[in-house]
Amino acid sequence: MSETFAFNAEYEARAQTIIGRYPEGRQQSAVIPLLDLAQRQAGGWLPTEVLEYVASYLGMPKIRVLEVASFYSMFNLEPVGKNFVQLCRTTPCWLRGSDDLRAAAKDVTGCGLGETSDDGLFTVVEVECLGACCNAPMVQINDDYFEDLTAESFKAVLEALKRGETPETGSKVGRKGSEPEGGFTTLTAEGA
């Protein structure tokens, strides 16, 4: 990353659009979306200089930006790998085998929870419920959900990422949403 951070042209335009949504003098309200933009551009995390850039961009004290950035778990204040793997270990996922996923992640990436692989490709962290309990167990990698995982299917996803491919997102058992596996079990009658 360059010495001094600044939004690129695309993000600059998006930042202006976001700020434009708020009344004059209330541009500080845009701090969360702007931090998100900045994090995307800065490689998945927010170094101090990027935080300070956002602070001066919005004309707010640096500590106020740091407060926001440290409050939300979606903002990373430490460097992360190219693929940021968020492994859900809350009760439904845990019951459905998140421990196996953790072991699989360790096998493929070498990362335990909270660790980053030496090649900089992966960071694996544990998170609380991501709201896809019907499709447990699941992980979020960068912006995408991978659901209905098994150790094997999760390994395949990680291997694909390792090779630089883009694995298919969503359910690994072919579900489109949170409908029951193997077809509907109720309300099956025609015209019902």
Added chain:
Amino acid sequence: MPNVTIDGTEIEVPAGITVLQACEMAGVEIPRFCYHERLSVAGNCRMCLVEVAPGPPKPAASCALPVADGMAIKTDSEMVKKARNGVMEFLLINHPLDCPICDQGGECDLQDQAMAYGRDGSRFEENKRAVKDKHMGPLVKTIMTRCIHCTRCVRFATEVAGVPELGMLGRGEHAEITTYLEKSLDSELSANVIDLCPVGALTSKPYAFVSRPWELAKTESIDVLDAVGAAIRVDARQTEVLRVLPRLNEDVNEEWLADKSRYACDGLMRQRLDRPYLRENGKLREASWDEAFGAIAAKVKGTSADRVAAIAGDLCDTESMFALQQMMGALGSANIDCRQDGAKIAGPRGSYVMNTGIAALENADAILLVGTNPRWEAPLVNTRLRKAWLHGGARVGVVGPQTDLSYATEYLGAGPETLSAIADGSHEFASVLKDAERPVVIVGMGALARDDGDAVLGTVRKLVESCNVVRDDWNGFNVLHTAAARVGGLDLGFVPGEGGRSTNAILDGAAAGEVDVVYLLGADEIDTAKLEKAFVVYQGHHGDAGAHCADVILPGLAYTEKNGTYVNTEGRVQLARQAVQPPGDAREDWSIIRALSDVLDAGLDYVTLGDVRTAMSAANPVFDQVDVASIAEWGAFGSDGAMNAAPFESPVTNYYMTDPISRASETMAECTREFVNANGERTGTDG
């Protein structure tokens, strides 16, 4: 106005206040940690829970709940008791039980309220959390494990001090209070967070592990390290002043105190003059009072009166200045001056005081600062100006030094040129003042302590008249002093008499051999190199610049050791009180002059301090009106002369060291290193 029932008693309260405030008006105590009447409402400690009907059947946080007509508030019901019990149990989950080694012990809100509202034990059996201590500078010590996250300190720094550097990072169990990147809290008011902290998380670094509150003798007094005259409480153990805390005075300092006033007190134990000294063969030697007086008498009696002069310093009480003035008068000398910086002020009282009054400054809607940096010259005046800007949207124009005052300012120019332009109406800011309802002009010593100070004052006078700043119901002309003794000295008329010499003329005369005897009453901030030829008597409490050039040293008392009258920059007469016994052979200043006057055959007939005060009041009745900022008379002042073009500079170049006491203070030296010379090079003598 709403009628509410509080614990069965009906009371009428003003609309718009909170339930907590209503309860206080009814005389019912509500426990609280995060609520503070001078800060915004946070509502996060939950200690102030009460039962309110009508409303949901659960306790409500009274600090954030507006009163409404017909409310029935219960503060002593079973529900409230249980709620407080529970909140306290939660607060104590992560609070260490280290009261025996905590500096807050004995004056801790959490300790007191746990006794009054807590339960006997905790059901929490897990480990408590531990938090790393944070660096907040040389004054504020942190033990962050004790923090209960009330955020009073964060709100103070952001709202009152105007330095948004404190914040709460993380959340829930992992929340921590810190400064940004753990830098020092760069504010002259930083230590007020120590008073605000309801627990022992932020404590006083210089006072760490020094004493327990119940060991201290507490004396209510007045601060003299700037011209604000803040109300203070001096806490002392035996002869040592251990700390200085603010007292409530809504008219002056509210409940804040600036860092120098609070922490220069360790300077009171260093560099003290505790016995008379006499210079013999170029060296100072200890002497008795008789010897010292004899030496002075031998010199003065052989000198004609017009070759004798006296300069009073910045920390003098008015009684000693009055006594010195009387003695000089009896000797027949008119060479006296209390303006050791050479400020050109002496005239009707209205020309040298802060006419608007410190408290009223916050109502101003247009402010012009001339040659002053209030943040360093008078931090507590600066907080009022910040309030005017923050709450009233006042426009602040600056002519003179361009500094960060903790609020938005418009830089108009560096010196006299801009001032003249505003005075003759050709500058845009003139109309801002004219159109304002409550305009304020504040002139600092940076504009007046110059050779052309009289002309500057004259121009400011023209300005306030042309811009209609002084009206029948509003006087917006203000002089901001930097010396606690100055207004008192001017009230006494401690200025050159007919044909007398002013400070600069005394110094020049001494250098030219025209003045033979110079009496320095605590005057250190002068060019002492010019006094080499003269016979110098220094009366004061610290071995500072004045004592170094003295031929005779008479040890006087510092402000914590004597009863004295001081007049603050708004002309408020206040009494400082003795908190500790003086060191060694030092004597009360007025009595030294009284005794010396006998030896010089210029006998003053005062026996007690009361006699001096009576005579002082007879000379100027203003000294009778203690604790009142009376309306000062207005009249002609200043002159029409030409001003030179040099920019106005603030006289305070280092906030932390402005007088003999703060220069002798280790704490202030550390602050100087940390804040003033932060980027400067270190010298070999730096610690």
